[in-house]
Structure formats: structure tokens, C-alpha cells
Amino acid sequence: MAAVIATHDLKKNYRRIEALRGVSLVVETGEIYGLLGQNGAGKTTLIKILLGITRGWRGQAELLGHTAGTVAMRRRVGYLPEDHHFPDYHTAFSLLDFYGQLLDLSRAQRRQRIPLELERVGLVPRMHTKIRGYSKGMKQRLGIAQALLHDPDVIFLDEPTDGVDPVGRREIRNILLDLKGQGCTLFLNSHLLSEVELICDRVGILQKGRMIREGDIKSLTQQKGRFLIGLAQGQQMPLADLQSRGYQIAPLGERWEVQLEEQQNIDPVVDLLRAQGLSIRHLVEKRQSLEDMFVETVQEGNKGRT
Amino acid sequence: MRYLAILKDSLREALDSTVLYIMLGLSALVVLLVATVSFENLPAARTFEKVADGSIQLAFDLLKPDKAEEHSKRQLSGNVQVNLLELAKVRVVSGAPDSPDSEYTVTFRMRFSSKEEVAEASNNPAAAVALIEKHFKDIVDLGLLKIASIQLATQQPTAVARQLDFEVHTLPTPGTRRLWCARPSVFFGWLPIGEENWGFPVGAQLYVLTSTLVSIGSWVAILAGVIITSFFIPNMLRKGTVDLLLVKPIHRWALLLYKFVGGLTFVFLNIAFAILGIWLVLGLRTGVWAHTCLLLIPVLTFFFGIMYSISTLVSVLTRSAVASILITCGAWFGFFLVGTVHELFRNQIRIEETRKIPMEKRKWTDNPIGNVAAALHTVLPRTSDLNHLSSRMLYSDFLTGSLSEVNKIDLRPIEWNESMGVSALFVALLLGLACWRFQAKDF
Numbered sequence: 001m002a003a004v005i006a007t008h009d010l011k012k013n014y015r016r017i018e019a020l021r022g023v024s025l026v027v028e029t030g031e032i033y034g035l036l037g038q039n040g041a042g043k044t045t046l047i048k049i050l051l052g053i054t055r056g057w058r059g060q061a062e063l064l065g066h067t068a069g070t071v072a073m074r075r076r077v078g079y080l081p082e083d084h085h086f087p088d089y090h091t092a093f094s095l096l097d098f099y100g101q102l103l104d105l106s107r108a109q110r111r112q113r114i115p116l117e118l119e120r121v122g123l124v125p126r127m128h129t130k131i132r133g134y135s136k137g138m139k140q141r142l143g144i145a146q147a148l149l150h151d152p153d154v155i156f157l158d159e160p161t162d163g164v165d166p167v168g169r170r171e172i173r174n175i176l177l178d179l180k181g182q183g184c185t186l187f188l189n190s191h192l193l194s195e196v197e198l199i200c201d202r203v204g205i206l207q208k209g210r211m212i213r214e215g216d217i218k219s220l221t222q223q224k225g226r227f228l229i230g231l232a233q234g235q236q237m238p239l240a241d242l243q244s245r246g247y248q249i250a251p252l253g254e255r256w257e258v259q260l261e262e263q264q265n266i267d268p269v270v271d272l273l274r275a276q277g278l279s280i281r282h283l284v285e286k287r288q289s290l291e292d293m294f295v296e297t298v299q300e301g302n303k304g305r306t
Numbered sequence: 307m308r309y310l311a312i313l314k315d316s317l318r319e320a321l322d323s324t325v326l327y328i329m330l331g332l333s334a335l336v337v338l339l340v341a342t343v344s345f346e347n348l349p350a351a352r353t354f355e356k357v358a359d360g361s362i363q364l365a366f367d368l369l370k371p372d373k374a375e376e377h378s379k380r381q382l383s384g385n386v387q388v389n390l391l392e393l394a395k396v397r398v399v400s401g402a403p404d405s406p407d408s409e410y411t412v413t414f415r416m417r418f419s420s421k422e423e424v425a426e427a428s429n430n431p432a433a434a435v436a437l438i439e440k441h442f443k444d445i446v447d448l449g450l451l452k453i454a455s456i457q458l459a460t461q462q463p464t465a466v467a468r469q470l471d472f473e474v475h476t477l478p479t480p481g482t483r484r485l486w487c488a489r490p491s492v493f494f495g496w497l498p499i500g501e502e503n504w505g506f507p508v509g510a511q512l513y514v515l516t517s518t519l520v521s522i523g524s525w526v527a528i529l530a531g532v533i534i535t536s537f538f539i540p541n542m543l544r545k546g547t548v549d550l551l552l553v554k555p556i557h558r559w560a561l562l563l564y565k566f567v568g569g570l571t572f573v574f575l576n577i578a579f580a581i582l583g584i585w586l587v588l589g590l591r592t593g594v595w596a597h598t599c600l601l602l603i604p605v606l607t608f609f610f611g612i613m614y615s616i617s618t619l620v621s622v623l624t625r626s627a628v629a630s631i632l633i634t635c636g637a638w639f640g641f642f643l644v645g646t647v648h649e650l651f652r653n654q655i656r657i658e659e660t661r662k663i664p665m666e667k668r669k670w671t672d673n674p675i676g677n678v679a680a681a682l683h684t685v686l687p688r689t690s691d692l693n694h695l696s697s698r699m700l701y702s703d704f705l706t707g708s709l710s711e712v713n714k715i716d717l718r719p720i721e722w723n724e725s726m727g728v729s730a731l732f733v734a735l736l737l738g739l740a741c742w743r744f745q746a747k748d749f
């Protein structure tokens with residue numbers, strides 16, 4: 001798999017402020033990558049460097065095999081900025097038409113694609129009214145439509161669900177998953193970790209311009225040796241048996257949580273329950289929520305630095 | 307394609323504000339008002355009366371683009387002797403009576419101070435004929451009338467002493483229509499201007515009318531253009547808007563230049579609308595087709611281009627429309643000031659030279675203020691030259707009939723190539739700077 005985004009030791013200063021202090025990251029084709037971090041961590045700066053909006057960086061930054069900021073590859077990139085402001089004398093349709101022209105889409109392509117993308121975000125009924133009259137969420141939907149307009153290979157979304165209602169958020173999530181299905185690479189910044197958790201394959205956590213943690217969601221949120229077991233209705237957990245064998249087990253609601261020691265394995269527990277004729281209805285390895293992980297990581301990071 | 311897209315976007319932005327409609331409405335109103343102006347040709351005698359007393363020649367001289375021409379080699383008024391002649395009779399030779407397109411024999415009466423002079427002139431009229439020829443020279447030179455012959459009249463006014471009659475045989479030219487005295491009125495003749503028999507050459511009236519309209523109109527149009535377009539670039543550079551444009555496959559400099567040309571086109575369309583409108587209605591109403599004045603469209607657009615390049619640079623540097631309006635208008639005034647002061651000094655210096663004032667007594671030559679003005683004038687855009695060019699165009703259209711004719715009377719030493727070159731270079735420099743800043747800017 002080819003890397004769509006690759007940075008190495010990327011640094012950027014805004015006068016005195018060190019926005020990025022050596023960030024290295026690689027995003028492969030077809031991945032959904034989520035960049036997390038506190039306000040001012042440098043997430044937006046990273047995207048802007050990759051897209052050539054911000055200049056004067058040091059290190060390496062490549063997008064689709066070209067040095068970041070090259071004009072030619074921008075045709076293959078979609079972008080939804082944070083705090084975007086569309087010229088409000090446009091209507092959704094005329095705005096996309098304008099952007100489509102700048103993107104070298106032919107008239108026929110524009111006629112075909114614009115209603116399609118607006119349909120996708122549910123803006124068709126309002127597409128010929130001025131943007132001035134749109135609600136925040138409508139503008140956000142329009143932002144997503146314009147990022148997808150030219151069927152790009154990579155899409156950067158800076159807080160895509162900002163201001164969108166829960167139904168809309170789910171719709172957007174589905175759009176993003178659709179795109180992934182089509183082989184599109186997605187890079188998103190978001191503070192809504194529950195959402196990131198639902199769609200991203202991999203996440204990176206940026207803190208004060210440094211990448212402090214990176215990995216796929218599963219391994220980041222996994223909690224070593226913690227399992228949740230549920231039995232069929234009315235059956236009792238043989239707590240004494242298990243504890244006598246050295247397993248730590250405690251009830252958790254209707255279920256039981258098992259904490260394994262270093263050398264222990266869950267299989268003997270299952271064998272024992274089966275041997276006693278109990279029916280296991282539920283068995284999962286317990287995870288930390290992404291939010292817990294994030295807060296923990298960031299706090300550790302803060303400790304490490306001060 | 308992209309240029310058109312950006313142009314269309316600018317247009318949409320402009321249409322979104324009501325200012326554009328107000329401007330177009332104002333232009334339309336002015337054009338309509340001009341359309342109601344009519345000129346009623348007066349009898350041929352009125353025109354020849356005014357030629358005889360020299361008032362037409364004087365007016366043409368007063369109206370000419372450069373008034374400060376003490377140094378000039380040739381001056382219109384220098385050839386005219388006021389009250390030299392008096393009109394006695396006008397007779398149509400061929401064509402409709404009182405029409406500018408007809409041939410006439412005009413009898414002029416010349417006064418002499420003594421009987422001896424009269425006797426001498428009637429024996430040998432060459433000197434008197436030459437005097438009359440000279441009296442007509444300006445008008446003939448400007449192609450407003452042709453003179454076939456001048457001779458002593460066969461019938462002399464015996465009753466009155468010390469006078470001689472001369473017959474001037476005139477032939478019409480295409481310019482005679484402009485020379486012809488007519489009485490103006492507005493609202494299709496409903497509101498006549500001046501007394502019953504008042505009239506003046508149509509060309510001079512049209513010149514006064516159009517140059518007033520153009521000097522006020524161009525000022526208003528350019529100011530309005532500066533204000534409307536000053537919002538284009540700061541709006542484009544707004545945080546959250548510019549990001550969306552910068553990620554499009556288009557170079558930043560191209561984006562900025564297209565936007566500049568977009569603003570220029572916008573003002574061009576406005577100016578073209580107004581000038582074409584005035585040209586058309588005047589042509590239709592008076593039959594004087596002022597083709598040169600169509601050149602005002604590019605000249606005024608260029609003028610605006612100079613202003614807009616300043617506005618563009620300031621917009622890129624500050625992203626503020628108010629700052630660009632203020633600085634652009636300041637620069638406009640600055641250019642005007644430099645142009646005026648420089649011209650004043652140049653004329654005064656030339657006068658000192660022609661009068662051969664000794665070096666140590668010259669006040670204007672080598673004056674520090676004059677030197678500063680001259681230095682600034684060398685590098686700054688020459689907006690005053692453009693204003694002068696506009697007057698020249700109108701003068702040529704309505705008075706002389708062609709630009710080359712104007713050269714005979716307008717001797718202001720303007721190196722047009724240099725003047726346009728310096729202004730164009732200034733625009734290029736400012737745009738270059740703006741592109742360079744924009745190219746490196748972080749958003």
C-alpha cells in the first residue's frame with residue numbers, strides 16, 4: 001500500500017509560537033485517520049501545511065507522492081476547513097459551480113455532480129437560496145458537499161460534524177464510511193471522540209506540536225486481560241470456584257468482570273463454566289473508551305513535560 | 307475559463323450589493339438626460355456674426371485642453387482681432403438656406419480709420435484680404451470651414467464712409483456642423499436654455515457638456531469603483547474563505563491577478579455602459595459622432611487600474627477594505643497634487659525661460675519644492691496626464707474633429723509613451739509586490 005500522506009520531522013513556527021515540533025506520520029491509501037489533540041495542539045496547522053495553505057515549514061511533508069503544497073495534486077484533494085466561511089452572496093448551487101470551475105470540472109460534470117453531492121448531504125431543497133440564510137449545520141453540510149465535489153482521492157475534514165444535529169452526524173458518518181468503501185483516504189480532525197471511535201481506523205494524538213501516541217483504535221483502547229462474561233438468564237456464576245483458582249472476578253451489573261493476571265488466560269474460565277453446564281451468552285474483551293484513553297494520554301503527556 | 311469563473315464570482319459579489327445598481331441607475335439617468343438635449347440650428351447669419359467678431363475663435367482658444375500656454379509657438383487668440391469685421395450679408399450659393407452643409411457668400415464689412423486708408427485698400431486689397439484670411443485661419447486650420455475666395459465686394463456701401471465690404475466665399479466641411487451656432491434645450495425642446503436668439507457653435511456646447519459630465523462622472527465612477535472593488539480582495543482573503551480557494555488547483559498569483567482583472571472588468575463595464583450611452587444618444591440627437599471619445603473607456607479603465615493596483619496591494623497586506631479605500635484615495639489625491647504642482651512649476655519655468663529672466667532672479671527654476679515634485683512625477687503614475695488626455699479627446703471630437711488636429715493647438719509637452727509606460731510600470735510593480743506577498747503568506 002502506498003502512503004497517501006507522509007510527514008517526517010515536520011516543524012512549523014508562527015513567529016514565536018512553535019505550532020509543530022517534529023511530527024512524523026504516515027497514512028496509507030484507503031485508511032480513515034483521525035488526528036486528535038487539545039485546542040492549539042497543531043492539528044489544523046498540519047492539514048494546512050499538507051494542503052499548501054501554510055508555508056514556511058521545515059522537515060518533510062508529502063501528499064500523494066508530491067511535496068506538500070504543489071498545485072497539480074490539489075485536483076485530487078478535498079478539504080473542509082474549520083470555521084469556514086462561504087461567500088454568502090452565493091447559493092449552494094452557484095458556489096459549487098464556482099468551485100467546480102476552479103477545479104476544472106466540465107460543465108457537464110458540474111451539472112451532473114452538484115445535485116448529486118447536495119442530495120448526499122440533504123441540501124437539495126435549499127440549493128437555490130443564498131447561503132446567507134443557512135443555519136450552521138446547513139453550512140457544514142455544504143462544506144462536506146464541496147469537499148466531495150470533484151471525487152477526490154484524499155479528503156481532509158477539520159471537525160466535520162461541528163454544529164450538525166445527531167441525525168445529521170450519523171448521515172455524515174455513513175457518507176464517510178461510503179467514501180472509505182470507494183477507496184478514498186480520509187484524514188479527520190475531531191473533538192468528538194465517540195465519533196472518531198466509530199469510523200477511524202487509526203488515530204494519532206498530537207500535543208503541543210508533538211505526536212505523543214499513535215496506533216489503530218483497537219490496540220489503543222484495548223485493556224489488557226479484562227473480560228466481561230454474561231450467562232444465560234437465571235444462571236449463577238460459580239464465584240467461589242473461580243476465586244479459589246486464583247481468578248479475580250467481580251459482578252458488574254448483570255454481568256461479571258474478570259481481571260486476569262499476567263500469566264493467566266481466559267480459556268480455562270470458559271472451560272470451567274461449560275463443564276458446569278452453564279451457557280455463556282456474552283464474552284468480550286473489555287475496552288477503554290477512546291475518551292478515557294485520550295484524557296489519560298494527554299494527562300500523562302502533560303506530566304512528562306512539566 | 308477560470309478567469310471567467312472568478313469574474314463571474316466578482317460580478318455576483320458586486321450584484322449582491324445595491325451599490326452597483328445605484329451606479330448603473332445613475333449612469334442610465336445621466337444618459338437619458340443627455341438624450342433629451344436638442345440643438346436647434348440658428349440662421350447662418352448668427353454663426354458668421356460670431357466668426358466676424360472673433361468670439362468663436364476666442365472660445366475655441368479658451369476651451370482648449372491646455373490653458374497655460376504662454377510659451378506656445380502659436381496661439382489661437384493671437385490671430386484674432388476682435389471687432390475687426392462686422393457681418394453685412396449672408397447669401398446661399400448652393401444648398402438649403404441656413405444649413406451648415408451649404409455654400410455661402412458672406413459679406414463682411416471692415417472699418418478703416420481714414421478715407422485715405424479706404425482708398426488705398428480698395429486700390430490694393432491684398433493686405434486687407436490677408437487680414438481677413440488670418441482672422442479665419444484658426445477655423446480653417448481646424449477644418450471647420452473652407453474658404454474658396456476672398457475679394458473686394460462689387461457693391462460697396464457708398465453711404466457710409468471709412469468702410470469696405472469684402473465677400474468671402476465659404477465651402478462646407480464635415481466640421482461645419484460643429485461650428486454652426488445652435489440654441490440648446492433640454493427635455494426635448496421643452497426647456498430652452500438662453501434667450502430667444504442665443505446660440506453658440508454646437509461643438510463648443512457639446513464639449514462643455516461632455517467634459518463637465520466626464521470630469522464629474524469619471525470621478526464618481528472611479529471613486530465608486532474603488533469603494534465597491536475594495537471589498538473583493540479582503541473578502542476573498544477572509545479566514546475560512548481563502549482556505550477554500552487556496553486548495554484549488556490554481557496558483558496564488560493567478561488567483562490574485564484574476565481577481566484584479568475581475569475588478570477591472572467590472573469597472574470597465576460600468577464605464578463602457580455610461581460612455582457608450584452618452585456617445586450613442588449624442589450621435590443620434592445631434593449627428594455629431596464623437597468616435598474619439600470612445601477611447602475614454604480604456605483611458606478611464608486604465609486610470610482605475612492604477613488605483614485598483616494600490617487597493618490590491620493594501621488589501622493583501624492588511625486584508626482590510628477600509629484601509630484600502632483610505633490609502634487608495636490618499637494616493638489618488640497625492641498623484642493629483644504631484645501632477646498639479648509639477649505642472650505649475652513646469653509652466654512657470656518655461657515662462658521664465660521664454661522671458662529670458664536672468665538665472666539669479668528666477669523664482670521657479672531649481673526650486674526645492676519643484677524639484678521634489680519633479681522627482682515624484684518621474685516615478686509616480688501620471689494620472690494628471692490621463693485627465694489631460696481625456697480633455698484632448700473630447701476637444702478633438704467636438705471642436706477639431708480629430709486628434710491630429712488637436713496637436714496643432716495643444717502643445718503641452720507630454721511624452722505619451724513615457725507617461726503611459728511609467729504608469730503601467732507602477733501598476734505592474736504594485737501587482738508584483740502584492741503577488742509576492744500573497745505567495746508567501748500563511749493563512
Ligand SMILES: Nc1ncnc2c1ncn2[C@@H]1O[C@H](COP(=O)(O)OP(=O)(O)OP(=O)(O)O)[C@@H](O)[C@H]1O
Pocket residue numbers: 014017018019037038039040041042043044045046082748749
Ligand atoms: N495563522 C496563525 N498565526 C499565528 N499563530 C497561529 C496561526 N495558526 C495557528 N497558530 C498557532 O499555532 C498553534 C496551533 O494551532 P492549530 O490551529 O493548528 O491548533 P488546532 O490543533 O487545530 O486547535 P483547535 O482544536 O482549537 O482547532 C496555536 O498555538 C495557534 O495559536
Ligand SMILES: [Mg+2]
Pocket residue numbers: 043044045082158189
Ligand atoms: Mg483546529
